[in-house]
Amino acid sequence: MPSLTVENYVKAILQNELRTGNVSVSTGSLAIALDVSPGTVTSMLKTLAEMELANYRPYEGVALTESGRQVGMRMLRRHRLIEQFLVQTLNLSWDQVHDEAENMEHAVSDFLVDRIDEFLGRPDYDPHGDPIPSPSGELRGITEDTMPLARCDVGTVVECTRVMNQDPEFLRFLGDAGLRPGVIARIHGNDAVAGRVEVQVGTQRTQLEHTAAEQLLVKPVTAGAEAGV
Numbered sequence: 218m219p220s221l222t223v224e225n226y227v228k229a230i231l232q233n234e235l236r237t238g239n240v241s242v243s244t245g246s247l248a249i250a251l252d253v254s255p256g257t258v259t260s261m262l263k264t265l266a267e268m269e270l271a272n273y274r275p276y277e278g279v280a281l282t283e284s285g286r287q288v289g290m291r292m293l294r295r296h297r298l299i300e301q302f303l304v305q306t307l308n309l310s311w312d313q314v315h316d317e318a319e320n321m322e323h324a325v326s327d328f329l330v331d332r333i334d335e336f337l338g339r340p341d342y343d344p345h346g347d348p349i350p351s352p353s354g355e356l357r358g359i360t361e362d363t364m365p366l367a368r369c370d371v372g373t374v375v376e377c378t379r380v381m382n383q384d385p386e387f388l389r390f391l392g393d394a395g396l397r398p399g400v401i402a403r404i405h406g407n408d409a410v411a412g413r414v415e416v417q418v419g420t421q422r423t424q425l426e427h428t429a430a431e432q433l434l435v436k437p438v439t440a441g442a443e444a445g446v
Contacts, residue, residue, distance in 0.1 A: 219270070221323045224292050225251065226261050227270055230281055231289030235356075236381070241278035290354035295322040295330050297343035297350075302333050304344045311344040311397070312388035327352075345388075346379030346398035346434070362437065366404075367414055367430035373404045375435035382432035391433065394423035401438055 219227070229250045233242045244262070248255045262279050265271035270285035281289060299318040303309040309317070325333075331352060334340075341357045343349055348356040363378050377400045380391060395418035396402065405422060406415035412427040425433075 219288055224323060226265060227285050227289045228292040230279060240280045243278045287354055290350045292322060294350040295325060297347055298330055298333050300343045301337055301340050305337060312385040315383055345383055363434040365431045366433040366435050367427045369404045371404055371407050374438050376401055376438050377433060378436050379434040395421055396433060
């Protein structure tokens with residue numbers, strides 16, 4: 218079985234690929250994501266290549282093999298289901314569960330993860346709106362028509378779908394503003410010069426810097442869904 222370090226690297230490569238759409242991931246991007254030196258990343262990528270989990274070419278980046286992608290999807294499935302379990306059954310807040318899931322994902326068996334999935338009703342998303350892979354490695358809840366909140370026009374009514382930045386402080390800010398996946402919001406202002414978006418949830422209005430609003434994905438609502446906004 219892959220070591221904890223190998224699993225972390227493979228998961229980080231897959232997450233970068235899913236986030237950017239680029240199959241090849243640079244050494245620098247991984248160093249930032251994993252908070253290690255580029256030299257450490259290079260050594261580990263050679264190990265992944267020897268294990269046939271990745272194809273690595275110096276100065277060109279790294280791409281997962283099919284075996285590596287399976288390992289990465291298994292780790293994403295574990296992590297996101299554990300996060301959902303901690304929120305749904307133990308009532309932890311969404312800003313508390315990431316680190317706990319990071320610790321637990323390496324210790325649980327696939328059997329236990331499958332039972333957790335069944336117990337939760339096979340959810341499509343974790344508490345942050347990230348799609349949860351199926352046992353076969355397929356992402357169950359991909360939403361195609363999403364866009365960052367920062368790019369929405371004034372007057373648009375949207376549904377929050379996913380938070381890309383899961384820093385605890387940022388999640389607490391969004392939670393206080395009521396901006397969570399599944400919540401309906403209206404865009405009251407979007408000032409490109411000032412770099413701010415004003416959004417309303419219920420009777421509460423909140424201003425976000427564009428850099429923050431880029432990290433919250435939304436989708437247009439269907440007819441009738443904007444009642445009460």
